[in-house]
Amino acid sequence: xxxxxxxxxxxxxxxxxxxxxxxxxxxxxxxxxxxxxxxxxxxxxxxxxxxxxxxxxxxxxxxxxxxxxxxxxxxxxxxxxxxxxxxxxxxxxxxxxxxxxxxxxxxxxxxxxxxxxxxxxxxxxxxxxxxxxxxxxxxxxxxxxxxxxxxxxxxxxxxxxxxxxxxxxxxxxxxxxxxxxxxxxxxxxxxxxxxxxxxxxxxxxxxxxxxxxxxxxxxxxxxxxxxxxxxxxxxxxxxxxxxxxxxxxxxxxxxxxxxxxxxxxxxxxxxxxxxxxxxxxxxxxxxxxxxxxxxxxxxxxxxxxxxxxxxxxxxxxxxxxxxxxxxxxxxxxxxxxxxxxxxxxxxxxxxxxxxxxxxxxx
Amino acid sequence: xxxxxxxxxxxxxxxxxxxxxxxxxxxxxxxxxxxxxxxxxxxxxxxxxxxxxxxxxxxxxxxxxxxxxxxxxxxxxxxxxxxxxxxxxxxxxxxxxxxxxxxxxxxxxxxxxxxxxxxxxxxxxxxxxxxxxxxxxxxxxxxxxxxxxxxxxxxxxxxxxxxx
Numbered sequence: 001x002x003x004x005x006x007x008x009x010x011x012x013x014x015x016x017x018x019x020x021x022x023x024x025x026x027x028x029x030x031x032x033x034x035x036x037x038x039x040x041x042x043x044x045x046x047x048x049x050x051x052x053x054x055x056x057x058x059x060x061x062x063x064x065x066x067x068x069x070x071x072x073x074x075x076x077x078x079x080x081x082x083x084x085x086x087x088x089x090x091x092x093x094x095x096x097x098x099x100x101x102x103x104x105x106x107x108x109x110x111x112x113x114x115x116x117x118x119x120x121x122x123x124x125x126x127x128x129x130x131x132x133x134x135x136x137x138x139x140x141x142x143x144x145x146x147x148x149x150x151x152x153x154x155x156x157x158x159x160x161x162x163x164x165x166x167x168x169x170x171x172x173x174x175x176x177x178x179x180x181x182x183x184x185x186x187x188x189x190x191x192x193x194x195x196x197x198x199x200x201x202x203x204x205x206x207x208x209x210x211x212x213x214x215x216x217x218x219x220x221x222x223x224x225x226x227x228x229x230x231x232x233x234x235x236x237x238x239x240x241x242x243x244x245x246x247x248x249x250x251x252x253x254x255x256x257x258x259x260x261x262x263x264x265x266x267x268x269x270x271x272x273x274x275x276x277x278x279x280x281x282x283x284x285x286x287x288x289x290x291x292x293x294x295x296x297x298x299x300x301x302x303x304x305x306x307x308x309x310x311x312x313x314x315x316x317x318x319x320x321x322x323x324x325x326x327x328x329x330x331x332x333x334x335x336x337x338x339x340x341x342x343x344x345x346x347x348x349x350x351x352x353x354x355x356x357x358x359x360x361x362x
Numbered sequence: 363x364x365x366x367x368x369x370x371x372x373x374x375x376x377x378x379x380x381x382x383x384x385x386x387x388x389x390x391x392x393x394x395x396x397x398x399x400x401x402x403x404x405x406x407x408x409x410x411x412x413x414x415x416x417x418x419x420x421x422x423x424x425x426x427x428x429x430x431x432x433x434x435x436x437x438x439x440x441x442x443x444x445x446x447x448x449x450x451x452x453x454x455x456x457x458x459x460x461x462x463x464x465x466x467x468x469x470x471x472x473x474x475x476x477x478x479x480x481x482x483x484x485x486x487x488x489x490x491x492x493x494x495x496x497x498x499x500x501x502x503x504x505x506x507x508x509x510x511x512x513x514x515x516x517x518x519x520x521x522x523x524x525x526x
Contacts (some may be wrong), residue, residue, distance in 0.1 A: 133375040147391035154398035195388035227372035
């Protein structure tokens with residue numbers, strides 16, 4: 001197993017140094033002595049760290065930016081499919097093949113297509129492997145590696161005590177089964193939802209935890225991206241909707257309430273239908289907001305150092321760094337807790353919705 | 363606030379990746395893992411049940427053993443009692459027989475003694491008669507030439523010799 005991890009790391013560093021690392025020397029970058037940019041913009045710094053991007057930024061040394069380029073996949077009506085690496089954009093400073101990352105305006109940060117005169121034509125269909133998508137890939141590799149090896153040992157060591165990784169994850173799997181799925185869905189029906197609940201739980205948990213590791217290839221803000229949580233919530237929504245029985249729909253369209261709440265204005269049906277939509281919506285927002293807030297707050301504490309250094313000199317920055325680091329560590333530890341709690345809450349609520357989708361007749 | 367608007371590219375990839383991961387994990391990870399968990403739980407509960415059963419069996423066996431031992435003890439007591447009875451009976455019989463035998467011997471001895479006594483008395487009587495005849499013969503021989511007084515004397519002598 002250690003050999004697999006080793007080879008995994010070797011491949012990663014090979015990718016990083018042979019094909020990936022691009023260095024850009026920019027004439028227009030404003031660097032000063034002491035390594036601190038004079039116009040340090042804390043807001044931009046924080047937002048850039050939590051938002052998606054076309055390259056995986058690792059570090060900036062003075063004038064040199066080190067980042068891993070990611071594939072850009074575009075479809076435009078004029079040029080068809082375009083696939084190239086984001087290093088062609090030179091960190092957004094150059095135009096490639098009439099495509100450019102817009103620096104300002106309403107489409108800031110998006111790729112736009114230009115005509116030969118350099119005017120913005122349109123927005124191409126953008127299916128790029130952005131930092132978030134790359135982060136999803138990394139976490140999925142980790143997820144598959146962990147659980148396929150557990151499945152292997154589960155198949156080989158029949159009726160034996162679990163060891164190693166199996167031993168570590170089995171209590172969590174049992175927790176999801178016995179304390180989440182069984183009470184929320186019921187003894188009879190819980191089994192068909194187990195694969196989804198377990199996948200969602202571990203997908204969220206692993207992404208939350210990997211998002212806290214600030215070293216490439218981890219640290220992408222995956223579960224703090226609203227698109228990702230939206231898909232997770234949509235899965236819950238569709239699984240719920242496809243596993244309903246007639247009592248569920250009766251509760252929505254014709255609930256047992258006084259008649260004047262239903263006729264002539266269908267007040268309760270409207271409320272109930274809204275509930276169907278708000279449930280996954282709340283799932284989406286809760287996970288997104290919690291993880292995003294965790295990332296934001298750690299980055300804010302770190303950028304405090306630079307704000308103080310800029311305002312009152314490097315000594316002030318060093319002084320503040322002690323407090324900042326202490327708070328960042330505290331927040332990171334809190335985020336570890338939040339990672340588990342959010343994975344649990346998402347899974348528990350999904351399970352509750354599944355349980356409510358086919359209530360027992362009463 | 364760009365990051366609160368979901369990006370369709372991310373949604374697209376996330377749908378594909380999550381769908382595939384869900385499928386792969388469902389088929390190749392969760393199915394065997396959950397099955398293994400279930401099997402292990404089943405085997406543990408089976409083992410516990412069989413241990414409980416074995417415990418009950420042993421307890422039953424012990425009770426049966428106790429019963430057998432108690433029965434054996436009872437039988438032993440019975441046999442011992444019988445043996446003692448038989449012994450007592452034999453001893454009593456032997457004693458009775460011995461008594462009877464002794465009685466018989468004594469009786470026989472007594473009869474013998476009685477017979478011997480009768481024979482001895484008869485013999486004595488015979489000898490006395492002979493002696494008397496002899497005495498009488500001698501006296502008569504003498505008296506034939508002596509006085510009548512002696513005759514009287516003989517008679518008195520004979521009187522004395524009379525048996526009881």
